Amino acid sequence: MGGWFFRAVGGEPHSELASFTGPLKPGEWTPVKLPHEFSRVQPAPNSFAWYMTQIVLPQSYAGQDLFLDLGMIDDADATFVNGRAAGGKGDFNKQTLSAWNQHRRYTVPAQNVRFGQPNTVAIVVKNFTGLGGLMGQPFIGASLVDPPKARFAAGDLPAKEVAQPEFDDSKWTEVPLPDEEWDKRIPKNPAYGWYRMRFDLPEGLAGRDLLLDLGMVYDAAACYLNGKPIGNCGRFPPDFFPQTAGRFKCVAPAELLQPKANLVTIRVYNDDQFGGIVGLPCVDFGLQERLAAYGKSAREWSLTLPKALDQPVGRSLAFDLSEALLHSGHLDEGLALAEQCAEAPGASAPERQKARARAVYALFLGGKTDEAWARFEKLDFTQPIPFEAAYAASAISRQDNFSPAGLAYLGPDTTTGPDWDLHYGVFHAILCAMGAPFDFQFGVGRVKYSIRAGDPEEHARSWLGKRETPDRRALFDPISRKLRYSSWDDAGERHPCDDAGPDIILQTPIPKGDHLLTFYLVDFDWFGGQHPRLQSLTLLDEADRPLFVLGTGRFGRGRYERFLVEGPKNLTVRLSKHRSACVVLSGLFIDQVAPLQPCPLSVDRTPEALTGLEESYSRLVTRCADGLLGSVRDPAFSAFEAELRKAASTKHPPPPVFWWLAECERVRARWPAHVSSLGKFLDSVAPKGAPNYAELARDKIGPFGIELHNLGFSNAALFLCTERYVASAPERRPVYLRQLRRGSLDWRGPSGQPKEAKK
Numbered sequence: 001m002g003g004w005f006f007r008a009v010g011g012e013p014h015s016e017l018a019s020f021t022g023p024l025k026p027g028e029w030t031p032v033k034l035p036h037e038f039s040r041v042q043p044a045p046n047s048f049a050w051y052m053t054q055i056v057l058p059q060s061y062a063g064q065d066l067f068l069d070l071g072m073i074d075d076a077d078a079t080f081v082n083g084r085a086a087g088g089k090g091d092f093n094k095q096t097l098s099a100w101n102q103h104r105r106y107t108v109p110a111q112n113v114r115f116g117q118p119n120t121v122a123i124v125v126k127n128f129t130g131l132g133g134l135m136g137q138p139f140i141g142a143s144l145v146d147p148p149k150a151r152f153a154a155g156d157l158p159a160k161e162v163a164q165p166e167f168d169d170s171k172w173t174e175v176p177l178p179d180e181e182w183d184k185r186i187p188k189n190p191a192y193g194w195y196r197m198r199f200d201l202p203e204g205l206a207g208r209d210l211l212l213d214l215g216m217v218y219d220a221a222a223c224y225l226n227g228k229p230i231g232n233c234g235r236f237p238p239d240f241f242p243q244t245a246g247r248f249k250c251v252a253p254a255e256l257l258q259p260k261a262n263l264v265t266i267r268v269y270n271d272d273q274f275g276g277i278v279g280l281p282c283v284d285f286g287l288q289e290r291l292a293a294y295g296k297s298a299r300e301w302s303l304t305l306p307k308a309l310d311q312p313v314g315r316s317l318a319f320d321l322s323e324a325l326l327h328s329g330h331l332d333e334g335l336a337l338a339e340q341c342a343e344a345p346g347a348s349a350p351e352r353q354k355a356r357a358r359a360v361y362a363l364f365l366g367g368k369t370d371e372a373w374a375r376f377e378k379l380d381f382t383q384p385i386p387f388e389a390a391y392a393a394s395a396i397s398r399q400d401n402f403s404p405a406g407l408a409y410l411g412p413d414t415t416t417g418p419d420w421d422l423h424y425g426v427f428h429a430i431l432c433a434m435g436a437p438f439d440f441q442f443g444v445g446r447v448k449y450s451i452r453a454g455d456p457e458e459h460a461r462s463w464l465g466k467r468e469t470p471d472r473r474a475l476f477d478p479i480s481r482k483l484r485y486s487s488w489d490d491a492g493e494r495h496p497c498d499d500a501g502p503d504i505i506l507q508t509p510i511p512k513g514d515h516l517l518t519f520y521l522v523d524f525d526w527f528g529g530q531h532p533r534l535q536s537l538t539l540l541d542e543a544d545r546p547l548f549v550l551g552t553g554r555f556g557r558g559r560y561e562r563f564l565v566e567g568p569k570n571l572t573v574r575l576s577k578h579r580s581a582c583v584v585l586s587g588l589f590i591d592q593v594a595p596l597q598p599c600p601l602s603v604d605r606t607p608e609a610l611t612g613l614e615e616s617y618s619r620l621v622t623r624c625a626d627g628l629l630g631s632v633r634d635p636a637f638s639a640f641e642a643e644l645r646k647a648a649s650t651k652h653p654p655p656p657v658f659w660w661l662a663e664c665e666r667v668r669a670r671w672p673a674h675v676s677s678l679g680k681f682l683d684s685v686a687p688k689g690a691p692n693y694a695e696l697a698r699d700k701i702g703p704f705g706i707e708l709h710n711l712g713f714s715n716a717a718l719f720l721c722t723e724r725y726v727a728s729a730p731e732r733r734p735v736y737l738r739q740l741r742r743g744s745l746d747w748r749g750p751s752g753q754p755k756e757a758k759k
Contacts, residue, residue, distance in 0.1 A: 018122055038125075049127070068081075071104065077104065100130070153194050155192055182268075210251070211249065211283065211288045215281075220240065220271075242553055305318045306318070306340050384454065397550065407565050427591050451488055487584040488584065505573075506573040517589075519589075522584070523554065523555050526580065527556020541569070610647060620640065658684060701721055
């Protein structure tokens, strides 16, 4: 397949270019590398430009439809092949119908294709405002399925039956391909589904392995050919590894192909939001024909291609092949090609980075996690980090035996929602870009942080998307007392479907002692479509060595990601975008974490039956005084928690049990459970409705709340004490809040919910 060429044509579409078939001459046409945006060369709004390429399909593909997967186009397009309309989205006359974020997939009937001759693909694009252009990396394939339909069934059915040619799928639903309506058929996630489709093998393709492209995966898939497994893209639960929005390329061995009625069966797992596998089973004829000079089988290609790695074309071909080999289970061959590409003479720094990242992925797939992490540590963290390496490193980071120095991942918080101030930011809260171009900052302490774009020629951007919204994925703004959506981003939407950055580099010191470092992520606008935001957070130490990698997956519902960090430490965090629009971060919070505390109240003596628990807790308190990380990671800590939960479920457990449990939950930032256990502790110390409740509240709960405040406990804990303390005398509330001396407590009403703004 030839390269792409560009011509800006101003305010008129120049429709006569749709039937252009002549040579693409320099001077008239500019060669471009996709993705490409043309606002820099043609900045005027409501302007048009043309993109063209010329391709030759050999006669061996005669009779096959042509499949164009063009990615996103900004804003509206009309696409032609050999002068005939192939498709288009958006309206050239209405900006409101611009289709700037819609994926383009068009099928060209075989009768409109000139086999053995040049075919011209011409795309006219209208840019109403903004970037304008082809935002993705187009794929053009020779479709194998005619008509483009499949049989579909929901559910995780047994592969050993469903993948067999004799299986009866007559009662399955017939769906058109590409399939973009999985969510209408299966509205609940997570979910499994199966596709079955048949094709006849073109005579000219017999006797050689085929490079198949099955489309984009949401979120993991496996492919079977005539009952035999030929590839996997991602992993299914319980060891789920997403390949969200990744292309599923694999090798179909010649020995499995038959002249007629070949059966392709695809199993798909959708973890969240948009699901399915979107595309057509195609031969990637561009890759297939380039490989023809190196043999007819995957084995021959793997052996002969290394001789061509001294040239950019050879390295590109080997790198593309390595992906299909890994998806097909040829791990050794895929790894060898990636390593050879990385060390090839003349390879550029980006080429080496991508090849080394693929080697990390290959080692991870092969179960060599220690070696994979060692290779990951050698990547260049001043460059963008490819998806496959970042998410492989993320899977390794989450293994139980992974213990980075001075840091522990505590998992996500999906329950707090907009009410960050109940649990986070007592020491320092940063609401990213909420006062765009400024951040809003709160807290009793501050750290000096900085952000920049990963590319020195770009700038990190402050984006205030919604000044006021009822959407509870947005964060609470204490100044307006409304919910606002804002974020830092890296302006990466100029090439929204790749791993090419520029990314955001965050640098922040962590003060001395144990601290909770929390990031709030929400994909406010892309989450429901085919290109949801996918990010990774790579935490680096002062020497730029990776400590931990977190692959976020999709985060459309909003999520706090938390780390327990032992300071003092200077952290660098690379927030990387993957296969999607720009990186976003909406909130950054740093909180001091007090070590486990002895019960600060005089309570009933612990029964003898619980003496062992009391002694265990005392030992934990002593150990945690020297640092929390070692204790939290110790399996004995989890075992002790399990014993406490068992004791708490007995009839009339003594108050210390609830305190011990609340403390264990606090240092792990398990906020709902912590507040619940703390509430049960207060109920056991000062039962509501007791004749002397007012006296108990004054003498016990009031001083108890002051003690928790002095230890830096969260606002949720202080609110709990406040409401119990003033339950019988609401007039005490303002005085008590002044005693606590934390301004953020006054942002909320007695119920703990945000106050309404004054009219």
